[in-house]
Amino acid sequence: MNIFDILGPVMVGPSSSHTAGAARIGLMTRKLLGAEPVEADIRMYGSFAATGKGHGTDRAIIAGLLGMEPDDMRIPESFAIAEKEGMKFTFGTADLKGAHPNSVVLHVKGKNGRERKVQACSLGGGRIMINELDGIELNCTCEMPTIVVNHVDQPGRVAEVTTMLSMLSINIATMSVYRDRRGGRAVMVVELDQEIDGSVLNILQSLKGILKVTYISTGGK
Missing domain, CATH: 3.30.1330.90 (D-3-phosphoglycerate dehydrogenase; domain 3)
Structure with a gap:
């Protein structure tokens, strides 16, 4: 507190x-x-x-x-x-x-x-x-820099995102995955220890099965 x-x-x-x-x-x-x-x-x-x-x-x-x-x-x-x-x-x-x-x-x-x-x-x-x-x-909660990844619920999607973030030396603080149904639409909520720039989002957006990537920064508008 x-x-x-x-x-x-x-x-x-x-x-x-x-x-x-x-x-x-x-x-x-x-x-x-x-x-x-x-x-x-x-x-x-x-x-x-x-x-x-x-x-x-x-x-x-x-x-x-x-x-x-x-x-x-x-x-x-x-x-x-x-x-x-x-x-x-x-x-x-x-x-x-x-x-x-x-x-x-x-x-x-x-x-x-x-x-x-x-x-x-x-x-x-x-x-x-x-x-x-x-x-x-x-x-x-949007209290930390957060990436919201809308994706298809398929094997390997989560692993690809986390592997790419690791390769870019971006540390994950917490991560949760949600879906509407098996094999349907899913969302990853990835809270980070650091702010990132648009190049990271472009890389994630290019991955297979990724529908939309949104970044919530703790600063700016």
Whole structure:
């Protein structure tokens, strides 16, 4: 535990879970999309749906999608900024079973034509968890440099990725693999001890059976 676990994050209030966490969910969704969002359908659940408007959860999510960090003083003006930048968005409620009470589902589209559907929750203190990505359940905190690899569920895919990272002298901190069904779509979530550049992603993308590679950096937008 560090001092920020006790005091909470540096943020624009009023709530670390409903505001700071929401902004971080939006920002991580933007990173997973890998592009500037142009459309966003946002469905809130539980406490997010019941009290989110009063806590600025809606504005915080949009701010994150615009690339703002939780301490950005422009968060209260995010709706106006989104309109100025041409990003369309809608809000509604989600019908989820057994989800964390501070949960939200985002279906976003980017300028590059890519789409992502992300289910995430705010755990408190500004910490978040990505619970589902494009219909596949996973658990990703986005607190370390992370590679998200969408791939075909076939023998050898995981070994090829880890071998390539080893050859590039990139150390894996943790790794988890998820799939929708045997032989279907799968996702590797690989947390790293170091930041990487785009050349690594290009190499991984070229491997057989790899559908999509996304990098979540702990810095930048």
